[in-house]
Amino acid sequence: MTSSDAIDAVVDQLDSLTAGDPHPPPAASPSPAPNSNEQNPTTTTQTGEPGAATEVGDVPKKKKKKRKGGKGKTLPSGFEENFVEAPLTVEEYNKDKELYNPSKSVAERIETAIQKYKAKRKLDPLRHQLLEAYFHLGGIKTGAKMFGGVDQKFIKENDTEEIARFKATDYVPDSMKNIGIERIEELDDDYEDPEYTVDFDYVVRAFVTHKIPFEFGMKTPEQIEKAVNTIKNFLNYILYHNVCPEYTDNIKQAVKTCEKAKDELPVCSLLSDRLPGDFNKACSTLFGGYWSYMIPHEWDKEAGEPETKKPELGFTKEQALEIYRVLIQEQQDITYSPENLPKETYKEYASLEVISVWLPEPGSPLKLGKIVCKPWTPEEALPVTSKWSDSNNLTLYCEKTIVQYIYPGLHLGCTVHIMDNSQIYFDEISGLMCSNYLEIRDEKEFEFDSDDLLADFD
Template identity: 75%
Template sequence: MDSSDPIDAIVSQIDSLTVGTSNVGNTPPAHPAAAPNSKEQNPTQATQTNGSGAAEAGDAPKKKKKRRKGGKGKTLPSGFEENFVEAPLTAEEYNKDKELYSPQKTVAERIETAVQKYKSKRKLDPLRHQLLEAYYHLGGIKTGAKMFGGLDQKFMKENDTEEIARFKATDYVPESMKNIGVQRVEELDDDYEDPEYTVDFDYVVRAFVTHKIPFDFGIKKPDEIEKAVNTIKNFLNYILYHNVCPEYTDNIKQAVKTCDKANEELPLCAVLSGKFPGDFNRACSTLFGGYWSYMTPREWEKADGEQNFDKPEPGLSKENALEIYHALITELPHIASDLSRIPKEIYREYASLEVVSVWLPEPGNPLRLGKIVCKSWTPEETLPITSKWNEPNNLTLYCEKTVTQYAYPGMHFGCTLHELDSGLVYFDEISGVMCSNFLEIRDEKELEVDSDDFDFD
């Protein structure tokens, strides 16, 4: 007989929904609260059991799991954000750094460790990865599997995880540079005949940001220049922050300043490399037998004889060049401008120049030409260059003020100079526009290519 006690009713209800091992396979009774027409509605059970007694999901809706905030969808910082700052070191991290970068270790060991740690802390996109690899290579750090780099079980057992990771790392200082920064004594050093390397962060950074970035990588856009230069600056700041080479702190800080200077000058050099030599010099070159005289546009013709102007050639037409020359030569009263005769070239020289000063007409002045005063310049690490315009014989070049405004004292550029019997000197064939602290150094492979030219065996 059923009890009328409500508690007994609840217990009975729970029992009816609980499936034990003793009644596996039995269908649980209908819910006591089911409607009279439940057969027609075909109500769905919340759970059923399988053959092993485990509950199977029925058709009852499942509760959705709440997504945790800050989960997989959150983008982790790359370490190159504009306002990125290294997190303060904990006491444990500080002590670990002191161990990793102990002054008792050689500079080579510390730099090798720092490079490996840095790359593990940064999210590198393809361009940054390529830039850093080239920068490390220029500084003497090799990338790739080490020779005889296999690890046997004995090595794995005798060394800790950090030493194993260091040995397996793909960025390392080669054996030939293991004593870099160590003072050498000829009488005591058996390897004294090997080349001696010095530690100079600024020297390598100068060569990379002023030569490799604009010329080898061909980076010209301001935002790309900033990204490239700041990638190197980010690494230098990491070296400073973790006190990797305290004995070279001043040199590293100078390298950071070199990066800041490159961020200021490289965009100007990139603009000038596209604008030089300006229309006035192109016109002179076109009219008086210079480089641009071979670039005079011609009319292209289709097969049916119709003219096609969809493929214009570079350069100026003779008519356009003459118009520009006549309009601007009158701004130079000291230059003989007899329009009835064609000036003749009396001297030509390929020159490397350094800008000494720049002159621009005052705002509102109708003059269109500015002045760039230059002197002959010998690039660092090259043989001296002799020139007609060595100091104190400075040279004045003329260019539209819309072009001249990007030049600045200290900037360098290579070009061909043409002196006319009228007294005018114009320039064309620009080979490059370079920063004030430009430096080109070549690695061993590039030097080997040059040496092959003189191998007569």
Template identity: 60%
Template sequence: MSAIDDIVDQLDSLTTADPPSSASVEKNTTAPTQPVGAPADDDAAATVGAAIKKKKKKGGRKKGKTLPTGFETNFTEAPLTPDEFSKDKELYDLNKGVAERIEVAVQRYKAKRKFNDIRHRLLEAYLFLGGINTGAKMFGGVDNKFVKDHDAEDIARYKATDYVPDKMHRIRLQEQDDELDGDDEDEEYAIDFNYIVRAFLTDRIPFAFGLKKPEDIEMSVNLIRNFLNFILYHNVCPEFTDNIKLAIKTCELAGDELPICAVLSDKLPGSFNKACSTLFGGYWSLIIPQPWAPGEEKENSNLEPGLTREEAQKIYESLVHELPHVDATVPLDKVTEIAKEWAALEVTGTWLPEPGSPLKLGKIICKPWTQEDTKPIVSRWDNVEGGVSLWCEKTVAQYAYVGMHLCCAVHELTNGLVYFDEISGVMCSQYLEIIDEKDLDVNSDYDFD
């Protein structure tokens, strides 16, 4: 039974109760709180009235807790009234600079949403990455004379805590690069919503902030998409509409890919590659579990992450025969390493055994990859037809998809085996890291645990 039904039942019981007995009436009339000569019926009515008033007050407090935050899954902006539309045209007049319009939009957006602590910090980091400073403006205070000489909009702008630095007020379209006059002494800043969204969602969210749970990823993506939709809905920057829509598509793609990357990151490199690494001097050979002391029990809570050589050899010998072009007859102590490369790779395809097949391993097919806006990295796999094939359990390989990026150490052995370990990153297809940050240095002291 709901709280409302409970209240109704209580009221019904009060209003339908039998009239009080004469004894109770006499008792009530002698009560100190009863006015002299007040009838018993009036006393009952007062009691009912007090009960009704008390229940309504309690219900009012509860109702306040269900107010929308503006981040609900199905949340949509309410249609603009004529007055609101006129106000938007005034606030975001195209005669004003882009920086000024964005400052106003950020303040209004914050005022129209209910933020929890994590959303607030994520939005601050996103805005800061995009060049919007957070904090009181230098010389941004207002005095009585300023209040008298300026309207409410000017006062709000000067008191704003999120603002575009003065040096960045010369903002241009990204497409205007080729049209710039080389003799212009004033530096201009390009604005690219999609560029910042890519860097924030594909790099900062999983790596700087360590948000990898599906619900955390969904919250982060929804926050940025919500802000971009606000910018579009209020027509803040109509000259960047196409770029903002592209950024929203990036949000959708990141929302689909980031959870998959998080799962694969936890599963790689798989038991087979751990075994190879343990046997042939790779990363996992350095963390072989130590023998247990006599009489000491081996508890599951104290298990070490590595494999013993016996465990590694058993896994290797049970699976190596599935790999083509690998000579499984060569004794383990005769196998040596030909080359090791720290590789940045892009997934170009996958191969998995047919359903019902007894084969245990699948294959992730990759090619060398260089992040955009960086110098090409020379790789031993550059001219290898078909790139490099990374074999691992099919239950692991099934999560890889075309366009995904991997950073790992790739080892090549004399028996033809290629294995990989030391996974430093599993990134989505539109991964972007802003390397030259200078003035856009995001505070790394965020703790979302």
């Protein structure tokens, strides 16, 4: 008698072997019972485990393993930390020699390099925005091409790089086509003093020391590193492909400027959050300075209001007086009377450059350090007049926990106050700038439409 359990086992085994196959082999008939008189002479049954059987010659199809990790590995962007340009092949080297031949103008070579660079880099929105701003500062314009479309035939006949170059929208304007071309006044009837010159480092300085911290608002070390490395990556591409061999030294200096900014910008960001320090905040609170308008208010707790509130920025009069009385005693040349607080006699907005710093010896009970400064006029700006001069430097006091980060060459914008007991304090920090700070302003930034201005008041 045929066992129903054996038949079920055979069916289950066949189902498991053909699972997922859109065209499973036909199911085999169950094996006859041992006492059956009928046998199939062409079929041999092999039995492995109890209750499991398959027929020889009826080999089941193997399941296809699913691939892990999506459609494939992500291609590099060209901005990875350890990214290195691949060695140039002979064909690529010869192509570069043709594209960047010194007989071509600098404008033509730079325009080509920008197009090829963008085709070889995977730009996220931020890097794209940074590069566009950097190119614009250097005089490169961006605009839609009149015949910038590509058809399927063009796409099939050209590689990705050529397609990207054809669709590129960055170009050198006509006013700068002759940039870098030497002209001899005596031999050129139409000679005019060049309006523009080629200076990679000048543009990079302005971008990394001014645009990145003040216009893009980069503050964290991660943000600053990404922004600076984006510009450095482009400069290294220019060097690697020998785009402007006559300006190699200048481009290398621009790379060093990037490295310097990457070190100094995070320090400036940190100090902007900590200055002017508790001592100067206390003085400002007591003597009517900027921080006297930041005194915390006492608020009546309303029903349902949480117990904890975000602390306010300033000091109360009592807190300020306590800090002042303790720390003013470290300035031995200042006359101090607990009963009669000093009064302000002079105030000046100062643009300063740090000359040197002084810190107490390790283990000293002193809490204040010294910052020695001189007046500073930013490059490309009108001279700044000041009460102080190179022979009469200004010494500011601040907590040593802050002074330890200040370095010679740092630039500081702040308001300086002089009291009738000769004490000096500073507050209202307007900016902290790198040692090689440079700001370039486009004349168009100062242009405005009077109709637009009036519309703001409607």
